[in-house]
Amino acid sequence: MITERIDFKKNSAEALGNPKLKKALVNFTDRSRASRQKAVSGVFEWEELRSEARGIKEEVIKNLDSYLLELEKSVTRVGGRVHWAKDAEEASAIVVNIARENNVRNVVKSKSMATEEIELNKHLISNGINTVETDLGEYIVQLCDDHPFHIITPAIHKTKEDISKLFSEKFGVPEYEEPQELTNIARKELREKFLSADMGISGVNFAVAETGTIAIVENEGNARLATTFPDIHVAIMGIEKIVPRFEQLSIFLSLLARSATGQKSSTYVSLITGPKREGESDGPRQFHLVFLDNGRSEIAKSEETRESLYCIRCGACINVCPVYRQVGGHSYGWVYSGPIGAIITPQLNDPQKTADLPFASSLCGACRDVCPVKIDFPHVLLSLRQKVVEETKGRANLPGFIEKTAFRIWSFVFSKPFYYNLAGKTMAFLQCLYQKDNELQGLPYPFSKWTREKNFPAFSRKPFREIWKEKYHGRNGVLR
Amino acid sequence: MISKGSKAFILQNLNFTSIKEEKSRKGREKTFSNSEFSIDQSKLEDDFIENFKMVSGEVHLLAEKEDLIEKINELIHEIGAQSVSFWNMESLKSLEFTSESDLANTDIGITGADFAIADTGTLVLLSGPKQPRLTSLLPPVHIAILKKETIVPNIHALFARLGKSYENYDKLCSCISFITGPSRTADIELNLTLGVHGPGRAIVVII
Numbered sequence: 257m258i259t260e261r262i263d264f265k266k267n268s269a270e271a272l273g274n275p276k277l278k279k280a281l282v283n284f285t286d287r288s289r290a291s292r293q294k295a296v297s298g299v300f301e302w303e304e305l306r307s308e309a310r311g312i313k314e315e316v317i318k319n320l321d322s323y324l325l326e327l328e329k330s331v332t333r334v335g336g337r338v339h340w341a342k343d344a345e346e347a348s349a350i351v352v353n354i355a356r357e358n359n360v361r362n363v364v365k366s367k368s369m370a371t372e373e374i375e376l377n378k379h380l381i382s383n384g385i386n387t388v389e390t391d392l393g394e395y396i397v398q399l400c401d402d403h404p405f406h407i408i409t410p411a412i413h414k415t416k417e418d419i420s421k422l423f424s425e426k427f428g429v430p431e432y433e434e435p436q437e438l439t440n441i442a443r444k445e446l447r448e449k450f451l452s453a454d455m456g457i458s459g460v461n462f463a464v465a466e467t468g469t470i471a472i473v474e475n476e477g478n479a480r481l482a483t484t485f486p487d488i489h490v491a492i493m494g495i496e497k498i499v500p501r502f503e504q505l506s507i508f509l510s511l512l513a514r515s516a517t518g519q520k521s522s523t524y525v526s527l528i529t530g531p532k533r534e535g536e537s538d539g540p541r542q543f544h545l546v547f548l549d550n551g552r553s554e555i556a557k558s559e560e561t562r563e564s565l566y567c568i569r570c571g572a573c574i575n576v577c578p579v580y581r582q583v584g585g586h587s588y589g590w591v592y593s594g595p596i597g598a599i600i601t602p603q604l605n606d607p608q609k610t611a612d613l614p615f616a617s618s619l620c621g622a623c624r625d626v627c628p629v630k631i632d633f634p635h636v637l638l639s640l641r642q643k644v645v646e647e648t649k650g651r652a653n654l655p656g657f658i659e660k661t662a663f664r665i666w667s668f669v670f671s672k673p674f675y676y677n678l679a680g681k682t683m684a685f686l687q688c689l690y691q692k693d694n695e696l697q698g699l700p701y702p703f704s705k706w707t708r709e710k711n712f713p714a715f716s717r718k719p720f721r722e723i724w725k726e727k728y729h730g731r732n733g734v735l736r
Numbered sequence: 737m738i739s740k741g742s743k744a745f746i747l748q749n750l751n752f753t754s755i756k757e758e759k760s761r762k763g764r765e766k767t768f769s770n771s772e773f774s775i776d777q778s779k780l781e782d783d784f785i786e787n788f789k790m791v792s793g794e795v796h797l798l799a800e801k802e803d804l805i806e807k808i809n810e811l812i813h814e815i816g817a818q819s820v821s822f823w824n825m826e827s828l829k830s831l832e833f834t835s836e837s838d839l840a841n842t843d844i845g846i847t848g849a850d851f852a853i854a855d856t857g858t859l860v861l862l863s864g865p866k867q868p869r870l871t872s873l874l875p876p877v878h879i880a881i882l883k884k885e886t887i888v889p890n891i892h893a894l895f896a897r898l899g900k901s902y903e904n905y906d907k908l909c910s911c912i913s914f915i916t917g918p919s920r921t922a923d924i925e926l927n928l929t930l931g932v933h934g935p936g937r938a939i940v941v942i943i
């Protein structure tokens with residue numbers, strides 16, 4: 257939950273002042289875009305896949321109530337248990353409860369945005385349950401007590417040197433330099449954790465209503481370990497993750513891997529249907545699936561922004577966003593960053609504390625063009641902006657007042673030729689105070705907000721109207 | 737805190753349209769394919785090999801299925817393995833090893849593969865009493881034995897095949913694993929490293 261107002265401007269100013277971060281961001285976004293582009297261009301029916309996926313999602317969200325019931329039935333049929341959580345607190349309480357009932361001491365977690373969202377680790381740890389993130393990036397982030405920087409690659413803001421130092425401090429090993437050496441250390445440390453864990457927690461990429469199957473997509477194998485080795489598997493899913501039919505997974509799996517990392521397929525996809533069956537030597541004895549609402553059913557109601565729930569968390573929109581490329585993941589103040597953060601954070605949290613986010617976009621639409629489920633970001637952002645403005649209506653609000661007054665004056669002046677003319681001349685006269693090489697610099701408040709970042713072109717001494725008159729006057733538009 | 741009313745609350749909230757649209761029960765209207773692929777089995781095999789190698793996988797192609805045991809022995813020797821663990825498969829009956837049960841301390845895990853996907857280079861393993869999941873996961877090297885006639889062109893074809901073999905899906909196995917190469921991560925400055933949690937080497941023997 258967000259406790260303080262997210263100050264996007266302040267956060268981004270901090271990020272912009274960090275040259276190391278900037279380099280990492282440019283390198284990362286360039287590479288992810290290129291590999292996605294390459295992977296996508298190899299699929300001639302890409303656009304059809306996107307349309308099909310969107311169509312399925314539209315229908316799922318409209319009928320989410322009956323699909324959730326169907327999924328519950330299917331999971332129960334195969335021997336699993338479903339839990340309904342209306343908010344973050346309840347979801348954490350459910351997981352803690354399962355752990356307590358089974359005397360769980362050690363938990364291994366695979367990467368899941370839903371568990372980040374509900375701050376599950378904090379709750380487990382405060383209840384005396386050891387909890388370890390096992391995705392390498394998340395593990396690094398957890399070791400430094402930091403927050404993920406990106407939904408797919410959480411530790412992209414850490415350099416090799418940072419990680420090398422960190423491991424050396426925590427595990428008393430030499431400061432290795434090679435990523436492969438660092439990876440080996442992590443493997444060794446984490447393997448121990450897996451072998452002693454009594455509960456594994458995972459997210460869910462897709463949940464199939466008709467069969468009760470959950471799909472988990474990953475590259476490292478930690479999710480496979482976390483869902484196979486311990487006796488209890490708890491999976492947490494946002495209620496929007498449903499796919500109606502088993503066969504439809506092929507569409508979503510094709511879209512996800514290519515959009516997320518530019519791979520044709522992620523290294524591992526696990527389709528898990530309930531706990532282990534009779535005669536099987538491995539797999540969990542208990543399977544729990546937690547349905548997390550936490551504001552999602554509210555979003556589903558809204559015609560204008562419902563499509564925010566179609567997201568399959570691939571991160572492609574983040575990688576192409578010109579704003580994210582500059583300001584990075586932490587500026588968005590919560591677990592989801594980039595364009596998807598800008599639309600989902602305000603809808604899952606207090607709108608007043610998150611009012612900056614819908615404005616953290618240039619509305620260029622690059623996100624819409626890559627999104628595998630074709631979320632119309634500019635549309636959703638504008639609708640959220642409208643809400644923010646309506647919220648602040650009637651409240652004392654200086655910038656809003658100035659803006660409104662400025663536009664009133666502007667519309668008055670621009671609709672009367674006399675005043676228009678006069679204004680142009682006055683400006684051309686007044687500007688000499690700030691003019692430098694045909695540009696205006698260092699204007700007084702409130703125009704300083706503009707000129708702090710870029711110069712304003714100077715007003716022409718001779719207005720266009722006069723030039724026009726001189727050249728065309730009485731000549732029927734023929735140039736003199 | 738935990739409340740019995742949450743289910744009702746969520747369902748109530750979601751009951752927002754009075755006339756619900758017809759659910760898409762009929763199934764997918766479109767069938768996706770990839771026209772680059774013909775049904776020609778040897779082309780599928782070539783594509784699978786190319787794609788599996790592209791993700792750092794290793795491939796050995798056998799001319800005769802009688803050569804399997806010899807090949808496996810050769811690989812065990814080359815890897816210098818002390819212990820191996822393998823699925824209870826007919827084709828491995830004459831292997832001169834006993835299958836190690838402590839998988840966490842085993843050097844090689846040998847499994848079959850129920851299907852493979854050509855255009856992504858993916859192995860598909862179904863779980864079952866004779867097909868434990870950890871064999872392909874815990875040891876540092878995974879060897880999979882693949883019959884070439886089980887290679888399908890793409891993921892859409894795979895799901896169609898699974899649909900056929902399961903009819904109503906009520907006997908769906910507890911875990912279907914898709915494996916595309918060795919375990920990998922790019923979490924440290926985007927450098928690709930192998931074997932972070934799962935096997936660092938993934939080898940396919942095609943018969």
Ligand code: SF4
Nearest residue numbers: 567568570571573627
């Ligand atoms: S909004 Fe679209 S592009 Fe962004 S993460 Fe979600 S599915 Fe991917």
